[in-house]
Amino acid sequence: xxxxxxxxxxxxxxxxxxxxxxxxxxxxxxxxxxxxxxxxxxxxxxxxxxxxxxxxxxxxxxxxxxxxxxxxxxxxxxxxxxxxxxxxxxxxxxxxxxxxxxxxxxxxxxxxxxxxx
Amino acid sequence: xxxxxxxxxxxxxxxxxxxxxxxxxxxxxxxxxxxxxxxxxxxxxxxxxxxxxxxxxxxxxxxxxxxxxxxxxxxxxxxxxxxxxxxxxxxxxxxxxxxxxxxxxxxxxxx
Numbered sequence: 001x002x003x004x005x006x007x008x009x010x011x012x013x014x015x016x017x018x019x020x021x022x023x024x025x026x027x028x029x030x031x032x033x034x035x036x037x038x039x040x041x042x043x044x045x046x047x048x049x050x051x052x053x054x055x056x057x058x059x060x061x062x063x064x065x066x067x068x069x070x071x072x073x074x075x076x077x078x079x080x081x082x083x084x085x086x087x088x089x090x091x092x093x094x095x096x097x098x099x100x101x102x103x104x105x106x107x108x109x110x111x112x113x114x115x116x117x
Numbered sequence: 118x119x120x121x122x123x124x125x126x127x128x129x130x131x132x133x134x135x136x137x138x139x140x141x142x143x144x145x146x147x148x149x150x151x152x153x154x155x156x157x158x159x160x161x162x163x164x165x166x167x168x169x170x171x172x173x174x175x176x177x178x179x180x181x182x183x184x185x186x187x188x189x190x191x192x193x194x195x196x197x198x199x200x201x202x203x204x205x206x207x208x209x210x211x212x213x214x215x216x217x218x219x220x221x222x223x224x225x226x227x228x
Binding site: 040058 | 162163166203214217
């Protein structure tokens with residue numbers, strides 16, 4: 001049981017290049033999330049998915065696209081990278097609800113450190 | 118609007134001293150509050166949640182709805198507590214359950 005995995009761990013891009021970050025989870029979670037972590041800003045939600053085939057915008061979606069073709073995978077794409085997208089990207093997953101209706105714990109991946117020159 | 122505020126970016130205390138990491142929130146409904154922790158070179162993980170009313174690694178946090186706070190406390194800090202701590206609020210936002218994170222507090226425990 002690997003939990004949440006992210007590929008790649010590190011990447012350096014030039015402005016204008018494109019790339020895709022892959023997130024995979026083996027816990028059969030319905031919900032998946034992409035966050036970016038910047039100093040002094042905490043974690044900010046980019047996009048999320050509440051189930052296979054569905055995606056929705058989070059707090060900072062501009063410049064990113066996502067797809068959830070399979071329940072276990074959530075892809076984050078940068079079509080034309082910009083220096084402002086230099087960040088650490090975290091994927092997370094969770095069940096939609098715990099028993100009793102409370103929010104389930106989000107399980108995080110190890111992160112992808114992206115630098116855009 | 119849903120918001121979580123952690124007023125201290127950095128907090129440094131000596132080993133054995135009490136530690137309190139502050140968290141204030143704003144949310145129109147009935148919130149669920151969490152503390153997540155990120156140790157050096159490890160992934161972010163849940164530390165505790167207010168509905169569990171549990172103590173994890175000696176840490177406790179009480180939800181104070183009157184003061185809209187969820188401060189994290191530990192009576193005697195240990196060096197292994199050095200980490201980045203995030204307070205988070207879960208609420209229904211735009212039809213889905215989401216977490217809103219604070220800016221984080223980097224806690225350093227000095228020997």
